Amino acid sequence: MLSEDPTRVRNVLRSCEVAEIGGRLDPAPDAATKRPPAAEVMVAFAAIYLIWGSTYLGIRYAIETIPPLIMMGLRHLTAGTLLYAWQRWRGVPRPKPAQWAYAAVAGVIFFLGSHGSLAWAEQKVPSGLAALLCATLPLWVVVLAWLRGIERHPGRRAVTGLLLGFAGVGLLIGPQGLRESGQTDWWSAGVVLMGAFLWAVGSIYSKRAKLPASSGLSAAMQMISGGTALLLAGAASGEGAQFHTAGVSLKSAAALAYLIVFGSIIAFSAFTWLMTTSSASRVSTYAYVNPVVAVLVGWALAGETMGIRTLIAAGIILAGVVLVTTKGNRQRVPLPVTGARELQVEAGD
Secondary structure, X not given: OOOOOXXXXXXXXXHXXXXXXXXXXXXXXXXXXXXXXXXXXXXXXXXXXXXXXXXXXXXXXXXOOOOHHHHXXXXXXXXXXXHHHHXXXXXXXXXXXXXXXXXXXXXXXXXXXXXXXXXXXXXXXXXHHHHHHHOOHHHHXXXXXXXXXXXXXXXXXXXXXXXXXXXXXXXXXXXXXHHHOOOOOHHHHHHHHHXXXXXXXXXXXXXXXXXXXXXXXXXXXXXXXXXXXXXXXXXXXXXXXXXXXXXXXXXHHHHHHHHXXXXXXXXHHHHHHHHHHOOHHHHOOXXXXXXXXXXXXXXXXXXXXXXXXXXXXXHHHHHHHHHHHOOOEEEEEEOOOOOOOEEEEEXXX
């Protein structure tokens, strides 16, 4: 359980324990005890920077001929099943029924609530704009932690970051901002923000949930639960009647395969490996890079408009996120996971 020490909540943000897949991560060992080859570290960082940044466009391509909830359900159920089988083959103990219950709740929040809403909204919202709106995740986590009493009160630096971040969102999805992106759908932009908010809710919940110690097994269980919920929701909403495998284009099929193999398995594996070999503050830089990659990929490959207002809003949002998730002083903050080693992180006011 998180204590009332405000640095604990910010440590959650820097450790990115629920990014992309909401699993518990193993604590990073002391850098002095393990120094992996620099080339391997660079490849792993490239994976989480480029692959996760490109998944927004991958979602857009996949939902061209696959209904959004069914597409996300297939993505996570397939990836989760493969990862679960791999973990069990490696000898990871079978999870207990109670752990499945916690994983199911987390999976529904993360994947049905957050990823499902993102996929639905990308039918009308450009992938780059969606990525920038999702960059507000750390801001929502800080607000929720404060409202729940986990953090007493955000410091001046964090408050400034919150104000900047949400001001950037206002600029981004205001009437002129949406016109520049070729869209006028306020509702869909709001749904993307709701998805970021739900991911923050899942972040807070997963810190208290009794999930397996293995990060890979925990992530697999949540993906299986969330993927199943997405498929059921898609069937209930009528997507099943609209979905015909014969009508799936090669582009959508390739995009779905990319999301499964690269977005949900390779990049996540690189992420969990980095969390055991690099500092959490360095790994957390993906939160700043992904939206930039998404905007550039959407502009270069899909012809998405990148107006001056969008660029200014992106800079404001990312500046706010940087203020919220980085600190000025350094102190040792223990990871809020049973048996975790202490991790050297930057702590602030």
